[in-house]
Amino acid sequence: MAVVMTMRWPGVTPEQYDRVSALVDLEGDAPDGLVLHVASFADGALQITDVWESPEHFERYFGARLGAAIKEVGLPGAPETGYTPLHRRLIPPGVTGAA
Secondary structure, rough: EEEEEEEEEEEHHHHHHHHHHEEEOOOOOOOOOEEEEEEEEOOOOEEEEEEEEEEHHHHHHHHHHHHHHHHHOOOOOOOOOEEEOOOOOOOOOOOOOOO
């Protein structure tokens, strides 16, 4: 079952996020099961909203690639993470790629 994964990570900067993304080659080698990834920053925290095919897909990605990159960059503290079942996903015609 597809899920929406939300993460809020206080103290993470855009530069740290970009370093982790580069280490895991997020855009060049998207992880298995990732449907959508959105990152933003507000109130001193990284905020991520992802759609994954299942929580297990994210957990495998974390164990295989993301965890090591987070450790290498030295992100502070720990994130608040949660999953909810995906109800609906819409990608309008013509919307593609990363930005």
